[in-house]
Amino acid sequence: MMRSPFDADKVGPSRLRRRMALAVLAGAAVLVAGAAEAAQKAAVAKQPAAQGEGLKVAVEGEYPPFNETGPDGRLKGFDVDIAQALCAHIGARCELVKQQWDRMIPDLAAGKYDMIVSSMSITDTRRATMDFTDAYYHTPAKFVGRKGAFAGLTADGLAGKRIGVQRATIHDSYLTDTYGGRAEITRYDTLEKAQADLVAGKLDLLFADAIALNDGFLKTAKGKSFEFAGPDVRDPRWFGEGIGIAVRKGNTGLRDRLNQALAAIRADGTFERIEKKYFPFDIGDVKRTAMP
Numbered sequence: 001m002m003r004s005p006f007d008a009d010k011v012g013p014s015r016l017r018r019r020m021a022l023a024v025l026a027g028a029a030v031l032v033a034g035a036a037e038a039a040q041k042a043a044v045a046k047q048p049a050a051q052g053e054g055l056k057v058a059v060e061g062e063y064p065p066f067n068e069t070g071p072d073g074r075l076k077g078f079d080v081d082i083a084q085a086l087c088a089h090i091g092a093r094c095e096l097v098k099q100q101w102d103r104m105i106p107d108l109a110a111g112k113y114d115m116i117v118s119s120m121s122i123t124d125t126r127r128a129t130m131d132f133t134d135a136y137y138h139t140p141a142k143f144v145g146r147k148g149a150f151a152g153l154t155a156d157g158l159a160g161k162r163i164g165v166q167r168a169t170i171h172d173s174y175l176t177d178t179y180g181g182r183a184e185i186t187r188y189d190t191l192e193k194a195q196a197d198l199v200a201g202k203l204d205l206l207f208a209d210a211i212a213l214n215d216g217f218l219k220t221a222k223g224k225s226f227e228f229a230g231p232d233v234r235d236p237r238w239f240g241e242g243i244g245i246a247v248r249k250g251n252t253g254l255r256d257r258l259n260q261a262l263a264a265i266r267a268d269g270t271f272e273r274i275e276k277k278y279f280p281f282d283i284g285d286v287k288r289t290a291m292p
Helices: 013-045 078-090 101-109 172-178 191-199 212-219 254-267 268-277
Strands: 054-058 066-067 094-097 115-123 130-132 141-146 164-166 186-188 205-209 224-233 243-248
Touching: 054 078, 054 101, 066 254, 078 094, 078 115, 078 254, 078 268, 094 268, 101 115, 101 243, 130 254, 141 172, 141 191, 141 212, 164 172, 164 191, 172 186, 172 205, 172 243, 186 191, 191 205, 191 212, 212 224, 254 268
Parallel strands: 054 094, 054 115, 164 186, 164 205
Antiparallel strands: 115 243, 130 243, 141 205, 141 224
16 A cells, blocks of 8 residues: 655654655755746846847937937937947847936836937936946037137147136036136136137137037138137046936846947947047047147
């Protein structure tokens, strides 16, 4: 007759205890195996997309020339070209998702897309809810002066110069803290007023964001006699850390893979080719901090 391993009437107490202990150990082994499998699945979920797998990329489409929506409804611009270059490098298919700005962060957290490539500044507040890649660009601050007058401009060359800047901006703070005792700084309520005094000869130089100076002054008729002077200025104490690609908090696999791709497209010249398509100056050098 077949016996149950737990038949106390037919099995001695010591043997029963041994068999019960074995059963408990077997159950524990099953639990450990299940926990290991769950941990492995969680780890896989944090990894970047496999080769050929699609990635959804959020882009605002309202911030030219970085990102905008063309007449045909397609997203285009510097951010878009960078996103496509990165996806090509990691072997993933990009699906661009047009997303209004105020929903960018919550919809990333909700899983509606995998990353944001839309000129998003890296800040400590945002780092609390998402992860960022290394900065892929940092719009520099620059000086503008009359053509040919300030070739090879250095920090020492600013001594005694009349420099205009918009009041209460990070550019004003930088000039005040760095050159307040050496240069003659004139502050204006608007950048347009400062540009007018530069054209009128009341200023030697104007200091502001390079994009604002390029698009709002140098590309216009009033700026035709002027040019950028000196190197880019990006000191993080005044101008922040730059622009990064955002991924969901904890998705370190995708973040790290994108960082590797960023380094690769810089090394092989892809980044520079895209940059020159949109800008007459370098926005990708995020390491330079101050004028020589």
